[in-house]
Amino acid sequence: MTGNRERRPVIIDIAVCTYRRVELDQTLLSLAVLTVPAGTLVRIIVADNDVTPSARDRVEAMRSAVPFEIAYVHCPASNISIARNACLDHATGDFVAFIDDDETASEDWLSELLVMADTTGADAVLGPVRAVYPNIAPGWMRRGDFHSTSPVWVSGDIRTGYTCNALLRRNAPSLAGRRFDLALGRSGGEDTEFFTHMHKAGGRIAFAKDALVYEPVPNGRATLAWLTKRRFRMGQTHGRILLETSAGPGRWTAIALAAAKSGYCFAAAALFAALPVQRHRYGLRGIMHAGVVSGLFGVREIEQYGNLEKAPQ
Template sequence: MSQRQTADAVPATRIDIGVCTFRRQTLERTLLSLAVIEIPEGVTLRVIVADNDVEPSAEPLVERTRRRLPYDISYVHCPAGNISIARNACLDEATGDYLAFIDDDETASEYWISSLLATARATGADAVLGPVAARYEEQAPSWMRRGDFHSTRPVWVGGEIRTGYTCNVLLRLGSPVVAGRRFNLALGKSGGEDTAYFTQMNRAGGKIAFAPEALVSEPVPEQRARFGWLAARRYRMGQTHGRLLAEGTSATARPIQIVLAAAKSGYCATAGLLLAPFAVPRNRYLLRAIMHAGVVTGLGGARIIHQYGKVEASIP
């Protein structure tokens, strides 16, 4: 299959690839990985780079890389410091049949887009998720590498995927549960905007599928290879989940949800302490305890902690 589109070809399917960026030089590696992916026959690709910095800091890098890609790049400056603004800019700019998202510190495997598209066509899903494989540096703690705490895969509940993520996904733009849907600006600094987006899509009847061969990889820099970073992320995830639970729970039933989440947190914390000599299961349970504690505060309406912006800016 050709990886380069000819000018006189009339493609049957158009796919836009959205890359949201905030002061990361790794963007260049991400874009170059897209240059060598397999393009299915009859498909044309276009890349949308949404620059979320106050100044258009990514524009020179995009212009420098443009000539090395076999398809068009659309650069959009969408300030500032709110990831939901950047994701919505990609949705607004997209003109294809599908929109894929990949993060600006990830690299796509050869069959990434073809695997996502094949699953979308086979299942008729509104969104298709792919796996994200973490790449650890040698300095990362051994328990972290053994337990692979940073890789991302969907979670099945009752045989279905009820939420998703934007670090590796394909959206069918013509779907009635996708068309017009946007990411919540209130979650654009804390994170969790993607969880809310896909949870609400699922509640509206949307179907989410998984393409295990649509692999992207993501390095784990030193700043993230710490228990503290994982704990803050799990806590924020729990807060988002708690707020989403609260949306679908009556005020009278909410105390029951809080008690259940607190009980789960206590159980996991106890299990973590009992497994203290065994680093991988111990930390897995402790992180789950922290996540359920976040659910408690999310159900209670506590302010969600902000993670987006400062962390991204500190990673080269």
């Protein structure tokens, strides 16, 4: 009888894009102890974005410590969009979960993402990324928590996202055939564009506040210079996306608005000169809006990854 048939298991591919990071071991070990709901099967896809398959031996050495199947994919080179697309191309499950190769997942990470997906029926679910600062990080940076990641709501709606903690429903119409832009694979912003266009195609994005992952902040990123460059690039990406739908007078209106916001934020930063957290928060926001102006003028995003992020294996 039909009613006696066993329910088909839910299959989840966990995608980990990697590029010369020794922290990959800790990422995989954190996935090894995930709480997996009954009736759920997990597979891990590791996409190695190096020119040579430098992560292959590391993955092979970790297989005995991880209770899930690990699919290793070599997808050169030095372009994160290539790696993300390789994960999507090799995924066969009902869902694809993305986590970065320098992050560690909380035990309930996957369960919390799945619960929110089931509860809301959303096409994508985002979780928070909590930054873990080194001792050399300035006090204002730790107090203001400038590196942690959470979604931004606009009129109660999440309109874009990120891949450092996300779950995608593979059969959602808004995700059919969707891939990450190769032109943005070295600058960053490819995930912002991906989720923005998914949302414009009717995809809904939800947030699972308890689906937590942790990300250590390297010394090289615990600087105002790195934050400045990142915020400007984020603004460039947003400006370029606005440019797609802003033509003629609409473009100049958007430029004037972004310039006004930038000026306001810089003025507020000066006003709060004696308060480092507020000063830097307004200053960085002003830099982001300046990046929006740059993007609206058609300036391509600065390259922040690839060669700049290289580290020895």
